Amino acid sequence: MDLTFSESELAFRDEFRSWLQANEVPPAPEGEDEQYRHRRDWQRRLYDGGWAAVHWPREYGGRDATLVEAAIFYEEMARARAPFPANVLGLLLAGPTIMTWGTEEQKSRYLLPIMSAEEIWCQGFSEPEAGSDLAALKTRAVKDGDEWVVTGQKVWTSGAQYSKWCMLVARTDQDAPKHKGLTYFILDMEQPGVEVVPLRQITGESEFNELFISEARIPDANVLGGVGNGWKVALTTLMNERAGLAFGLQVALKVRLDELTETAAARGLLDDPVVADKLGDLHVKCEILRLTAYRGLTATMKYGQPGPEGSLTKLMWSSTNQQLMQTAVDVLGPEALLTDSPWSFDLLRSRGNTIEGGTTEILKNIVAERVLGLPRK
Amino acid sequence: MNFDFTEDQHTIKRTARELLAKRSSFERVRAAAEGGAYDETLWVELCELGWPGIAISEDFGGLGLGLVELVILAEELGYAVAGSPFLSNALGGLLIDQAGSDEQRARWLPGIADGTVRATVGVVKDGAAPVVPDAASAAVIVLLDAEGGARLVEPAAVTVEPVSSIDIGRRFARVTAAEDAGEPLAGDVAAGTDRAEAVLAAELVGVAQRAMELSVAYAKDRKQFDTPIGAYQAVSHLCAQMLFDTEGARSATYFAAWSADAAPEQLPVAAAMAKAAAADASRAVTASAIQVHGGIGFTWEADLHWLYKRAQVDASLLGGARAHRARVARLAAAGVPAA
Numbered sequence: 046m047d048l049t050f051s052e053s054e055l056a057f058r059d060e061f062r063s064w065l066q067a068n069e070v071p072p073a074p075e076g077e078d079e080q081y082r083h084r085r086d087w088q089r090r091l092y093d094g095g096w097a098a099v100h101w102p103r104e105y106g107g108r109d110a111t112l113v114e115a116a117i118f119y120e121e122m123a124r125a126r127a128p129f130p131a132n133v134l135g136l137l138l139a140g141p142t143i144m145t146w147g148t149e150e151q152k153s154r155y156l157l158p159i160m161s162a163e164e165i166w167c168q169g170f171s172e173p174e175a176g177s178d179l180a181a182l183k184t185r186a187v188k189d190g191d192e193w194v195v196t197g198q199k200v201w202t203s204g205a206q207y208s209k210w211c212m213l214v215a216r217t218d219q220d221a222p223k224h225k226g227l228t229y230f231i232l233d234m235e236q237p238g239v240e241v242v243p244l245r246q247i248t249g250e251s252e253f254n255e256l257f258i259s260e261a262r263i264p265d266a267n268v269l270g271g272v273g274n275g276w277k278v279a280l281t282t283l284m285n286e287r288a289g290l291a292f293g294l295q296v297a298l299k300v301r302l303d304e305l306t307e308t309a310a311a312r313g314l315l316d317d318p319v320v321a322d323k324l325g326d327l328h329v330k331c332e333i334l335r336l337t338a339y340r341g342l343t344a345t346m347k348y349g350q351p352g353p354e355g356s357l358t359k360l361m362w363s364s365t366n367q368q369l370m371q372t373a374v375d376v377l378g379p380e381a382l383l384t385d386s387p388w389s390f391d392l393l394r395s396r397g398n399t400i401e402g403g404t405t406e407i408l409k410n411i412v413a414e415r416v417l418g419l420p421r422k
Numbered sequence: 423m424n425f426d427f428t429e430d431q432h433t434i435k436r437t438a439r440e441l442l443a444k445r446s447s448f449e450r451v452r453a454a455a456e457g458g459a460y461d462e463t464l465w466v467e468l469c470e471l472g473w474p475g476i477a478i479s480e481d482f483g484g485l486g487l488g489l490v491e492l493v494i495l496a497e498e499l500g501y502a503v504a505g506s507p508f509l510s511n512a513l514g515g516l517l518i519d520q521a522g523s524d525e526q527r528a529r530w531l532p533g534i535a536d537g538t539v540r541a542t543v544g545v546v547k548d549g550a551a552p553v554v555p556d557a558a559s560a561a562v563i564v565l566l567d568a569e570g571g572a573r574l575v576e577p578a579a580v581t582v583e584p585v586s587s588i589d590i591g592r593r594f595a596r597v598t599a600a601e602d603a604g605e606p607l608a609g610d611v612a613a614g615t616d617r618a619e620a621v622l623a624a625e626l627v628g629v630a631q632r633a634m635e636l637s638v639a640y641a642k643d644r645k646q647f648d649t650p651i652g653a654y655q656a657v658s659h660l661c662a663q664m665l666f667d668t669e670g671a672r673s674a675t676y677f678a679a680w681s682a683d684a685a686p687e688q689l690p691v692a693a694a695m696a697k698a699a700a701a702d703a704s705r706a707v708t709a710s711a712i713q714v715h716g717g718i719g720f721t722w723e724a725d726l727h728w729l730y731k732r733a734q735v736d737a738s739l740l741g742g743a744r745a746h747r748a749r750v751a752r753l754a755a756a757g758v759p760a761a
Contacts, residue, residue, distance in 0.1 A: 306755050
């Protein structure tokens with residue numbers, strides 16, 4: 046057991062820290078389009094500095110970063126309060142999926158523009174009637190010569206309005222069992238058959254969209270991983286979801302918690318034993334999240350796959366983040382609920398944490414079945 | 423960065439698990455608890471293996487290993503709900519080792535290490551320490567006061583009255599002492615209590631692990647409405663929550679143990695976090711275990727209550743979760759980094 050960073054990990058951290066110092070993060074602007082451009086410009090700066098895709102292999106322009114180095118990268122980004130790169134779905138999901146399943150042509154066509162933020166990606170998985178039960182999706186793709194004609198509806202598609210490409214899973218065989226008849230496509234968003242409609246959330250913002258697809262066309266060359274193999278390819282995407290992000294989210298949580306603790310202390314509120322108890326509890330949970338994430342990394346490095354810890358960090362992060370925002374409102378009082386307080390937005394946004402990227406209930410099913418070996422209903 | 427045990431540490435854990443499965447089965451735990459006395463053969467065997475001295479320097483006859491190794495043993499003893507003076511002796515040893523003078527250490531540690539002269543720890547409130555494990559059989563008692571001080575007393579200098587707690591698998595006593603009884607432990611008392619908390623946390627993690635495993639096994643086996651109850655989400659999600667709580671407490675506990683040996687500046691926060699997390703986790707998991715087992719879980723016969731009771735009493739020794747969370751909040755506000 047050695048919970049310190051090695052010489053080379055420290056060197057990696059120091060190199061990135063000095064780069065972050067030399068490339069100060071500009072303040073985030075108001076407005077969704079402005080924020081998107083802010084994140085795209087930030088990704089371009091990362092790219093110019095060689096920091097856009099540290100976890101990618103060198104042959105695709107990455108740094109071949111180890112899992113620990115990738116964790117350090119996200120921790121440092123969060124500590125510097127840098128935004129997530131605009132193409133976060135491309136970098137974390139599409140890129141690694143293409144590296145695993147793509148042809149040589151696909152790799153050389155798509156990977157570089159993902160890294161440089163030239164081409165933004167979105168994820169077309171969930172549908173109105175296929176959320177947790179993803180394989181129940183109904184969007185159809187029918188072969189027409191050397192093209193596929195796609196019709197259907199997707200939902201929760203973040204960044205669709207800025208995207209050139211969509212990771213689309215569609216049903217190509219109506220007669221096959223539900224997991225077998227799916228195919229994974231690379232859909233060009235810039236065509237008449239694709240309509241993006243913003244989906245207004247409880248925050249008032251439209252981070253997500255609905256996607257109405259009506260006879261959109263996809264060339265055969267844009268099938269990823271083979272016809273009928275879509276479920277397996279989609280699992281690759283889902284396994285990559287949040288693997289690295291967890292470390293950034295964990296530090297972002299800690300940054301906000303420290304802020305709240307500082308404010309509470311300055312107002313003398315820590316003398317209130319209830320407040321001290323709540324803040325103490327959050328600090329314990331926040332630290333447990335960090336430690337469990339690192340335990341998961343060690344298990345992944347040693348055994349080639351995440352141990353039980355891997356499935357737990359999303360559960361821990363989402364519940365702790367919600368608890369933090371609610372506690373902030375309790376501690377700071379009604380002013381935290383004014384729209385110009387950062388806490389009011391985060392309180393509302395945090396409600397999505399236990400739904401997005403696998404609901405708490407689905408994650409508990411996964412833990413119960415795959416980790417504890419309990420029977421399926 | 424490597425958050426895993428070394429090969430040697432894995433071997434210690436495996437060996438302890440196998441040994442205790444034989445020597446501290448539920449049958450034996452029950453027999454010892456109902457008989458009101460520890461299984462002397464178990465204690466003799468643990469002493470022959472050198473367990474009581476695992477974290478005590480070789481200069482004093484110990485094995486000279488670290489707190490991580492001691493925590494591994496404590497976790498396995500918790501898993502087996504073993505009845506023995508191991509825990510109280512280990513906690514007393516940590517206090518004397520960290521806070522004792524050279525003379526005090528030389529006088530007491532060799533006996534603590536080989537198990538012939540046993541120590542224990544109690545927390546004094548209003549002139550008495552109401553619940554001190556194994557005080558009636560200890561040769562030396564460390565009494566902690568509310569101001570962070572500690573005194574070393576021998577039984578002859580104090581009043582020791584046996585009391586019985588809900589955890590009848592362990593012996594307890596009330597210790598009443600004059601303020602100037604015995605001699606002070608003048609060194610770093612906090613360094614001792616922090617380590618002691620990590621060891622208590624480890625025992626709690628072991629208790630939680632066992633309760634979870636029993637529950638999962640039962641949920642796979644027990645059928646109602648022709649279906650294993652573990653297929654129902656109301657039950658399976660309780661089990662998932664047990665894993666969540668247990669693994670979280672384990673992360674915090676291992677980190678505290680590691681920091682004691684390798685990064686002591688991080689120990690105060692880490693130890694408070696470990697004890698708070700393990701106390702909450704172990705109480706929640708053992709309570710859920712009774713729920714998952716249904717009516718049978720509420721019986722004396724089902725053995726779950728040994729775990730539930732140990733979790734309750736361990737969680738309250740050396741300060742409960744709330745006291746530790748208050749400490750974490752104070753340290754966080756003072757800018758002491760958690761990591």
